[in-house]
Amino acid sequence: MVVLTRSLAPLLRTTRLAVRQQKGINPIQQVFGKDANGARCLATAFDRSKPHVNIGTIGHVDHGKTTLSAAITKRQAEKGLANFLDYGSIDKAPEERKRGITIATAHIEYNTENRHYSHVDCPGHADYVKNMITGASSMDGAIIVVAASDGQMPQTREHLLLARQVGVQKIVVFVNKVDAIEDKEMLELVEMEMRELLTTYGFEGDETPIVLGSALCALDGRQPEIGAQKIDELLKAVDEWIPTPQRDVEKPFLMFVEDVFSIPGRGTVASGRVERGLLKRDAEVELVGKGEAPIKTKVTDIEIFKKSCEESRAGDNSGLLLRSVKREDVKRGMVIAKPGTVKAYKKFLCSMYVLTKEEGGRHTGFSDNYKPQLFLRTADEAAALHWPADVPDRSKMVMPGDNVEMECELHSPLAIETGQRFNIREGGRTVATGLVTRVIG
Numbered sequence: 001m002v003v004l005t006r007s008l009a010p011l012l013r014t015t016r017l018a019v020r021q022q023k024g025i026n027p028i029q030q031v032f033g034k035d036a037n038g039a040r041c042l043a044t045a046f047d048r049s050k051p052h053v054n055i056g057t058i059g060h061v062d063h064g065k066t067t068l069s070a071a072i073t074k075r076q077a078e079k080g081l082a083n084f085l086d087y088g089s090i091d092k093a094p095e096e097r098k099r100g101i102t103i104a105t106a107h108i109e110y111n112t113e114n115r116h117y118s119h120v121d122c123p124g125h126a127d128y129v130k131n132m133i134t135g136a137s138s139m140d141g142a143i144i145v146v147a148a149s150d151g152q153m154p155q156t157r158e159h160l161l162l163a164r165q166v167g168v169q170k171i172v173v174f175v176n177k178v179d180a181i182e183d184k185e186m187l188e189l190v191e192m193e194m195r196e197l198l199t200t201y202g203f204e205g206d207e208t209p210i211v212l213g214s215a216l217c218a219l220d221g222r223q224p225e226i227g228a229q230k231i232d233e234l235l236k237a238v239d240e241w242i243p244t245p246q247r248d249v250e251k252p253f254l255m256f257v258e259d260v261f262s263i264p265g266r267g268t269v270a271s272g273r274v275e276r277g278l279l280k281r282d283a284e285v286e287l288v289g290k291g292e293a294p295i296k297t298k299v300t301d302i303e304i305f306k307k308s309c310e311e312s313r314a315g316d317n318s319g320l321l322l323r324s325v326k327r328e329d330v331k332r333g334m335v336i337a338k339p340g341t342v343k344a345y346k347k348f349l350c351s352m353y354v355l356t357k358e359e360g361g362r363h364t365g366f367s368d369n370y371k372p373q374l375f376l377r378t379a380d381e382a383a384a385l386h387w388p389a390d391v392p393d394r395s396k397m398v399m400p401g402d403n404v405e406m407e408c409e410l411h412s413p414l415a416i417e418t419g420q421r422f423n424i425r426e427g428g429r430t431v432a433t434g435l436v437t438r439v440i441g
């Protein structure tokens with residue numbers, strides 16, 4: 001247990017596989033070489049006395065998401081409700097440090113008096129929207145950070161749209177960098193525009209809490225009236241506005257795999273947010289999607305935020321140690337489920353909205369057999385879109401702004417279910433959003 005505890009801890013906090021792979025860094029070496037934040041203690045039981053909620057920071061590049069995430073842990077640490085994580089231990093990959101931007105999502109943890117939070121700090125840069133989608137797909141609610149100095153920008157809009165699409169229900173707005181703004185009217189304008197934007201994307205723009213402050217002042221311990229006090233206000237808004245979701249613990253267990261790594265001598269660990277159900281240690285499970293046949297295995301250990309657990313429940317961010325499964329057999333986007341409860345499919349009917357040029361979408365239409373990339377939960381998969389069989393004119397174009405029903409065929413099968421939302425991206429931008437309306441086969 002101690003070995004698992006040590007090794008899982010940094011990885012559950014920080015999902016950086018992509019960067020490690022890019023840079024050729026061995027994740028295992030990094031895990032064993034560095035033991036961030038005192039993970040050398042013996043595993044203690046995961047405390048379930050407070051309701052657990054998954055949130056995170058989204059928004060345009062450089063607007064202050066990581067600074068705010070660090071500031072929250074600082075403020076909560078002062079109250080004995082978190083371990084302080086400074087900026088550098090959230091954005092810690094060498095490339096992130098060099099470029100001063102977030103690339104991979106980072107998972108952090110803190111409490112308020114009322115609830116326990118798992119918080120994903122997402123990248124804002126347009127090139128890393130893919131990582132943002134994965135991060136947001138585990139959130140029950142989100143904090144959108146918008147710098148007062150810039151106002152809303154392209155990824156402020158894209159992230160709101162994507163958050164809505166992956167099922168985030170409630171948003172709290174943090175208007176950041178107010179220390180850099182003299183003009184009060186400017187702040188009012190940013191607030192007004194954010195309310196309008198929220199409404200445009202289907203959130204409750206008029207009622208959404210908007211907190212104006214400075215993450216940097218909070219982190220540096222300056223000007224508490226726009227620093228620390230605003231963090232308190234923000235967390236109060238998060239506590240009150242983002243409801244504790246009803247978790248589907250009654251349904252059969254299902255978790256989308258977000259990250260995979262191996263621990264020498266122990267085996268392969270898959271981590272992710274549990275969608276539904278409850279899993280006990282030593283339960284039999286099946287890995288479904290991406291490959292041909294489902295892989296049967298057993299979960300021999302469970303860990304949540306470096307704490308060992310007897311069980312993993314809907315809403316938890318868990319690491320599952322899988323018996324006799326090779327690391328390369330487990331891929332992001334697969335699901336781990338109760339045997340026999342889910343199947344992987346390649347074809348489904350969907351209802352889609354195609355974004356306009358103004359919404360950041362394509363400038364031109366597309367036709368039958370269009371081949372974009374599909375993002376569903378943690379999965380991303382090459383897809384081909386076709387007109388359904390009952391459409392007589394197959395040469396018909398789909399234009400930006402259209403609502404259409406199409407048939408989607410995936411390159412490799414995924415655990416698709418009716419009602420799931422997905423995004424369609426191409427060449428680094430989101431071009432459509434959709435809903436699975438019927439699974440075909």
Ligand SMILES: Nc1nc2c(ncn2[C@@H]2O[C@H](COP(=O)(O)OP(=O)(O)OP(=O)(O)O)[C@@H](O)[C@H]2O)c(=O)[nH]1
Pocket residue numbers: 059060061062063064065066067068100101102103122123124125145176177178179180213214215216217
């Ligand atoms: N003046 C001022 N600067 C801030 C504030 N918050 C953050 N910054 C600065 O803004 C820059 C970007 O901050 P980050 O926290 O890295 O922004 P981010 O949104 O995480 O950026 P990405 O993750 O790359 O999208 C840094 O130089 C911060 O010091 C603030 O309240 N006031």
Ligand SMILES: [Mg+2]
Pocket residue numbers: 065066067091101102121122123124
């Ligand atoms: Mg960042």
